[in-house]
Amino acid sequence: MTDPELVRRMIRGDEEAFVTLYRRRQGGIYRFALQMSGSAAVAEEITQEVFLTLLRDATQYDLERGSVAAYLYGIARNHVLRHLERDRAYVAMEEDAVEALASTEDPLADLTREERLLALRRAVLSLPANYREVVVLCDLQEVDYVEAAAVLECPVGTVRSRLHRARALLAEKLRSDPARCAV
Amino acid sequence: MMAARLRLLAAADEQDQAPPRVEAALRAAYRRQYGVRRASWPWVAAWGAVAASVLALLAFTAPARRRPEAPRPALESIPAPPPARLEASPVPGMPGPRRGPRVKRYNAAAPVPAGREVATEFMPLVYGDALGAEETHQVVRVRLSRAALVSFGVPVNEEQAGGRVQADVVLGGDGMARAIRFVREVSARE
Numbered sequence: 015m016t017d018p019e020l021v022r023r024m025i026r027g028d029e030e031a032f033v034t035l036y037r038r039r040q041g042g043i044y045r046f047a048l049q050m051s052g053s054a055a056v057a058e059e060i061t062q063e064v065f066l067t068l069l070r071d072a073t074q075y076d077l078e079r080g081s082v083a084a085y086l087y088g089i090a091r092n093h094v095l096r097h098l099e100r101d102r103a104y105v106a107m108e109e110d111a112v113e114a115l116a117s118t119e120d121p122l123a124d125l126t127r128e129e130r131l132l133a134l135r136r137a138v139l140s141l142p143a144n145y146r147e148v149v150v151l152c153d154l155q156e157v158d159y160v161e162a163a164a165v166l167e168c169p170v171g172t173v174r175s176r177l178h179r180a181r182a183l184l185a186e187k188l189r190s191d192p193a194r195c196a197v
Numbered sequence: 198m199m200a201a202r203l204r205l206l207a208a209a210d211e212q213d214q215a216p217p218r219v220e221a222a223l224r225a226a227y228r229r230q231y232g233v234r235r236a237s238w239p240w241v242a243a244w245g246a247v248a249a250s251v252l253a254l255l256a257f258t259a260p261a262r263r264r265p266e267a268p269r270p271a272l273e274s275i276p277a278p279p280p281a282r283l284e285a286s287p288v289p290g291m292p293g294p295r296r297g298p299r300v301k302r303y304n305a306a307a308p309v310p311a312g313r314e315v316a317t318e319f320m321p322l323v324y325g326d327a328l329g330a331e332e333t334h335q336v337v338r339v340r341l342s343r344a345a346l347v348s349f350g351v352p353v354n355e356e357q358a359g360g361r362v363q364a365d366v367v368l369g370g371d372g373m374a375r376a377i378r379f380v381r382e383v384s385a386r387e
Contacts, residue, residue, distance in 0.1 A: 024227075027231050045210055069226055131205065131209050138206075184199055
């Protein structure tokens, strides 16, 4: 069943349609918020806010304006930007978020790999928000450029140019920390 | 080069998702928001059940309508029966009788004394769960417009289209209708 059909059913009172849509889309929304904020608690709060907004405003959702995923990412983005605005002085990686990434198969190899991933993650978090969001959407969430343009409310060309610039900034940041540059 | 590194990061984060408590909270929010709308569906179903049930009621009252000597009193003029005169009729999927209104079961073979009520069996409504043994419920008497039943495709005598039929609806503790029966007072001439 497609996302728009799930939204229609949801509006008609079908709780399972809402849950199906949530389970399908929550992972991407949660990761977007986590990669943008660096905080699992913030990501959880934003994920909940996104779907509460959907519950409240679903009847106003216009299929012609874009996909349901883009609509949800758009809501998430607004919440993330508000959060970043409030907490612009400090962006931290939570320890539990880092630990959650480690596997136990080869602790030594994992440690090296995780250190490198952590360096990259920190580099992403240190990007200005307008570059960070395009990297998170296009490179980490693999949202296509057209949909990313809809989420970010800008032309596709702007998405491409921001992404190009964001990757260059990341490379610079990682070069300044040679011990962590080889992921 | 950088895109490849970012793909590794994306793969590392692939399994991250919101904790289950978020889904639980959203389910609760959904029920709060759409609970009223959901409750409206059973009433639609109830009307459907009413429509089907009225067919039985029409057959049940047909002999009285054919009497030429006197018009049958309108159902809306029937006074509510005192509880003491009533007797419970079984409802499939429901617990046994409790304190509350009871209506004597209609028995076509035996004449019913004048001034008494006759009722159809309780008919379970097709949606929802049966009442649990410990679940509270109440019986509410309602009057339904015959004209409203036309919209469900139920044939209604034009002369009586402005009238009403009387019914008892069993409501569960959640306010949902679970069963319905139709009630009619028997006049002295019947």
